[in-house]
Amino acid sequence: MLGKRVMCVDDSPIMLAKLKQLIESLGYEVCATVQSGHDALRLYPELIPDVVTLDITMMGLDGIETAKQLLAQHPDARIVMVTSHGQQNMVVKALKAGAKGYVMKPIGAAKLSEHLARALELGKVYE
Template identity: 40%
Template sequence: MKKVLIVDDALFMRVMLKNILEKHQFEVVGEAGNGAEAVKAYEKLHPDIVTLDITMPQMDGLAALQEIRNLDPNSKVVMVSAMGQESNVKKAISIGAKSFLVKPFQEDHVIKTLNNI
């Protein structure tokens, strides 16, 4: 069972993603509401996959991605973005994100993306 850390500043998005993942045999080992919390949670929990929102307070997803990649160059991070953030997604991929998901989520696409990582 793959362990997942969900990072999003919107609680309802974390809950929705958690419900999808747990329904498909992923173990959600932690949640974070901003990039700074994400980095701390990654260090503590060592998840197999991180879903990381791009737009968040305190530390955005791109900065958090860079910090996580510095901690673990083999980390598997999937960026989560709203429509219209293509430039941020391209930057995230260049930093080392493995894939991305676009809000609103399509359940089958979320599972397919995480299973392919």
């Protein structure tokens, strides 16, 4: 799975930098880091990343709504939600919206690697 392209979406520049560094350390290419769901929707068709990581609680267009809109326009998009502890109800909504999985913050390399690899398996929804 190494060498695949990932778009990271989070409204925190600090989290984006950490996520980018972690994803690249796992051998993936980060093709874009964006701070809003609107930017993700705009750039996705141009970049066609293999996986999109979405912060579930972004300001403005949140991760769940971004996932819904992205999948409505690009049904083959593979999304991994990034969430904080205590947001289980939102995780269920994200999976129902079409996310392929989720990673809890703080994000560990092993868990992230597992979730990115699984997201790349077409049609496989998991927890």
